[in-house]
Amino acid sequence: MSIRLLITRLFDFIKRILHPFTKWVLRQTTGLCELQRTCYCEPSGASRILAIENSLKQSKSVKVHTLLKFLDLAAKEKRLTAAGSAQIIRNTVETICCIKKIHLDAHQPFIKLFGECVSVIWGLKQLLHDLENIRTTAYDSSNTEHEKKLLELWNLLMPMKELDFRVSNLWKDIGFQGDDPKTDFRGMGLLGLENLHFFAKNYSEVALQVLSHSNHPIHGYSFAIVGINLTHLTYTLWKDGTAKSHIYNICCHHLQIPGPTLLHFHRFYCYLFIEFDKLWMAEKPATIMEFGRIRSRFENDIRLLLSNRDCLFKLNIPVEHV
Template identity: 50%
Template sequence: MIPFTSLYWVLYWQLRSILKWALRQTTRLCELQRICYGKPSGAPRSAAVEYSLQHSKSALVQNALKELDAAAASRTIFGRNQKCLLEKSVRTVLKVKRINPTNHVAFIRNFSRCVEHIWGYKQLYHIVEELRLTQFDSSCENHERKLTRLWNGLCPDVPLEGRITKQWQDIGFQGDDPKTDFRGMGLLGLDNLVFFVEEYPAAARHVWSHSLHPQHGYAFAIVGINLTSLAYHLLEDGTAKTHIYNACKSLPTLRSFHQLYCYLYYEFDRFWIEAKPEDVMQFTFIKDKFEKNIRDMLADPNTVFKINFAVKTV
């Protein structure tokens, strides 16, 4: 006897094939055309195109997807290579689906944007993963310079007494040497913090001031690294696609990830202050509740997180 779930999927794929054939006959449009013409731009359209391509039975289409996957993994989707890959994938789909490019210029434009979203996201994941796996190295001048930039971004008028000093605890590190706190998220955690304090200095200092609250305060840097972990896992499991696809007009970049992080940190700070925790021991509970809220928001295909930091004196 075929298990119920197996029977369900057998029927699903049979009905899906029949429905696709029927719609093709009546509309004279393939599934990808119907998506690109009928779905709103951003996550609704790009997610539907991604699903359709993943389940294509065409060997030519699947080979094209493998080539795009390889380019994303090697982080080579940019410049001239990006243009060549995009044009090749479009030509493949036009050929397989027998689409006249002269009559469907809008399809080519919309489909190309979806391809940029889908494989730009995959490439972004590989870029982020490489940073996460890169451990902070005290002997690397570039790593040390980033650490100094973090300090100067938050405390421009206070000189560091030394490389290893208790001053680091003033901005939320656990000990005298910050490098030990980056083990979990690697260089990614530092890069996120540096981006926040340099791109949105007023907002970052506003959040940092909250972290110094005598009753409701928290460790700014440590919480920041925890939020790097949240942003990373949203990217890894695909939940962040909703925001990324809606926010990016073309190829998602590392800046897109940094901006998502900044949004998460600013909103978490607000969430934390409104929760009025008795002490930092409530961090895990509040962070988990915050993550659930974010994931619930991203379940809506129209969600896009807009950075509009309204800094007030609190």
């Protein structure tokens, strides 16, 4: 173990030991609980929301943890809707104020700021349940909606070329492995198709440029297969919490309350696809066998960026032709 790592772990241990005492001292001197200090002192965005989330998780109050279980269940049951969210958030704020002995009339700013944090935190949890449902929905060739979206994907990416048959080798032209794309969606289910379709439809010019890059005679890659792989990366970053810095910042930046939506997930995916394409073309790999190395480097770079609480990915639309 390096000296630096040892010192870091020792510092973290001391910090954990002193944390309850520090909280008590600050409560006595400021008259504010940790949640109030966080709302009033932390800047808007990921810094504040992550601090609130961490404070709630670390609470030793049984009542607080009972409340958190209630919110988790509400997210799972998709009760944080436009109609139902306001009442749930209001009850949550009132419950916390009661537990922490916060006077509602004297701390109106806290009520607003804490309510927004709760709304975003559990809005994300609800969205993750929705994403899991889409991911675990298998592509069904007998489902007319699935088939329609797949054929739309072809028309968006190959507007000048008509698909001869539903099962055709032409699918390889947009990066599928075989003559029937449904087999390639097994890993990420319908979510893989939804991401590809969103990219091709909403950023059509960029998607066509990226597709042209993927068809490079020397440095090419399989557009659709890489796209589905990036769906897996996007989903993983959201599910394991790595992407929270971006998600929480984007919600506050665009005032998206009660929380993130599927649109944010799709845009995050598009950002990753565009950035991966840039890296791939910059690397100019001699063979597709280098995909694993480049994919691993790309993920590490993205995780490093997301480790910054100020991280906010913005789509950089221009993509150079090759």
